[in-house]
Amino acid sequence: MSAANHLRKENPVILKGQKITPSQALKYAWWFESFRKKLSTGVWRFSYFKKDGSIREAVGTLCMDLIPEDKRPKGINSEALACADTFCYYDLDAQGWRSFRLDNFIGFVEKVE
Numbered sequence: 001m002s003a004a005n006h007l008r009k010e011n012p013v014i015l016k017g018q019k020i021t022p023s024q025a026l027k028y029a030w031w032f033e034s035f036r037k038k039l040s041t042g043v044w045r046f047s048y049f050k051k052d053g054s055i056r057e058a059v060g061t062l063c064m065d066l067i068p069e070d071k072r073p074k075g076i077n078s079e080a081l082a083c084a085d086t087f088c089y090y091d092l093d094a095q096g097w098r099s100f101r102l103d104n105f106i107g108f109v110e111k112v113e
Contacts, residue, residue, distance in 0.1 A: 032087065032102055036062065038111075039089055047106040058098065059112055060089035071096070 038044055039062040050056045064072055067090045087105070091098040 028102070032105075035087070035105075035108075038108075039063070042066075043092060043112040044108060045110050045112055046108045048100040049104040049106065050100070055106065056100070058089070059092045060098070061092060062089055066090075066092075068095070 035046075039060060042063060043059060043061045043066060045057065045059050047055055047057045061067065071090065086099045086101055088097060088099045090096070
């Protein structure tokens with residue numbers, strides 16, 4: 001729930017330029033926790049806004065079994081990858097670690113088999 005604390009640490013909370021209530025911040029935090037769990041179980045296609053404003057459609061995972069051994073984080077698990085305001089994931093197309101700000105997330109497209 002570190003994302004919840006980040007999303008509600010300022011009063012009022014601003015997300016994408018709009019004020020949100022603490023209950024909305026908790027809802028977003030719960031949603032991102034479920035997102036992290038989904039990525040921990042397999043490969044998902046999802047979208048988010050990049051810093052330059054373009055849309056990035058990514059194929060990523062947090063499942064350590066699907067990440068090449070030389071690319072796996074040393075001494076941490078997928079829960080430790082969660083930052084307060086960013087989301088880290090392994091991009092299977094680029095074969096590297098990527099991240100995006102939580103408030104730039106657009107949504108899931110589909111689970112990749």
